[in-house]
Amino acid sequence: MSKRVKGNRPLSPHLTIYRPQMSSISSILVRISGVSLALGFILVTSWLLAASTSVEYFNCMNGILTSWIGMIIMTGSVWALCYHSLGGIRHLIWDMGFGFDLKSADRMGWIVILGSFVLTFVVMCYSGAFS
């Protein structure tokens, strides 16, 4: 913002003023899940690097990822991945020009949120984390 527009001018209502809406909350969660996936990406890369280095390093890294704290982070990463993917597909649908009416936007928001938990459960079952 250039200097001359600063000063005691009225501002448009900010995020903190608005009541949280389905579209705004589900959209910002795509961003938050995307940023936090950087951690999951580092962990999976370290795990692969350990596997490529030696059996000892692999067992160590495997132990970290399957410890209780590792399981919490990995389950969280799986949820973030599911949410970011579903939310990303929703943004692609919006980019193509569909689903802008309130009813569709709301419905897609619920599909993304509920779908992310269902998908997380499916992936965790498939990974053998519960067995």
Place this chain on the structure above:
Amino acid sequence: MNFKTDRAKVLGLGSAKSGAEHWFGERLKSVALIPLTIIFVLIIAPLIGSDHASVVASFENPLISISSVLFFLVTFKHLEEGLQVVIEDYVHSKGSLLFLIIFNKLFCWTVGLAGVFAILKITFAG
């Protein structure tokens, strides 16, 4: 006396130069990541927590190896572009903006290429 028309004076001065290609590239990577992520999760989820021998055995399959490398290449670029958008949206001081954008590129390239290196080393050297 200026003989330039109004249109000629402003032509090429706007912000829209290579934005459309960049925007399209971002979407293209997102679309590519839908099948790549599904394949990578199907590959990697059962391997985390299993033993070293089964990890090495899995990557002997060239399809698994190639699709994992593809996943890493597209993901690190998608992560870099995504994080850069977030940085540009929320960081307003010019110094930290420049620092974070460079650090972000360095970070994403390093992690991405480390992943590709690891996959190739497991594939070729076991």
